[in-house]
Amino acid sequence: MAARSAAEQGRAQERHAAEALAQGRELDASWKAYRTGRARAADLRERLDTNTQAAQAQGAHLNAAAAEVARRTAALGTLDENEFPRAEYAREQAAQAYANLIGTQNKTRARLDELRLLIARREGSLDGLPDGASPLGTPVSGRPN
Structure with a gap:
């Protein structure tokens, strides 16, 4: 009977150990999911901030464009x-x-x-000038033209 009781206690300890291992794995998976979710939430917050700033800038551009349209429309009145x-x-x-x-x-x-x-x-059709000769219209020193 003592052996049977020892065997049952051993099986109970194994079950508890297996349950503890399973709970540990489940806890680890939960923590990983939590950290992943937190990182994803931070990324989404950052994207939301970026998109909010872009929407504000775009709104400012749209307001400026509407003002320009109004100015040009007013200028057309005097056309x-x-x-x-x-x-x-x-x-x-x-x-x-x-x-x-x-x-x-x-x-x-x-x-x-x-x-x-x-x-x-x-x-090209002119012959070369002999040595000492000067072309027509070139003043010669000592002689009047």
Whole structure:
């Protein structure tokens, strides 16, 4: 009987030990979940603060944009309906004058290129000057022109 009682006590101690181990594991898992939840809550609070600041900044931008819209709407009240055709005509005149200037510049460049080519041809067709001779139009010292 003593052996049986000892065996039952041993089994009871094993059950208590197994229960204590299971409770320890459960407690460890609970603490890990608690710490993870706390870290997640801190991250969420930080994101909430960031989003709140961004929403405030965005609200300020929206208020500024609404003020600008109101200012431009008020400025449109003084718009002269005949101003647009005048501005359009002035723009067309400026575009035409610019096109004329570009055309004149292109003609002038073409003429300059032609003259450079003519000068190069004339210089190439001239014979070399003999030693001691000076080109026409060059003053010679001691002689009046």
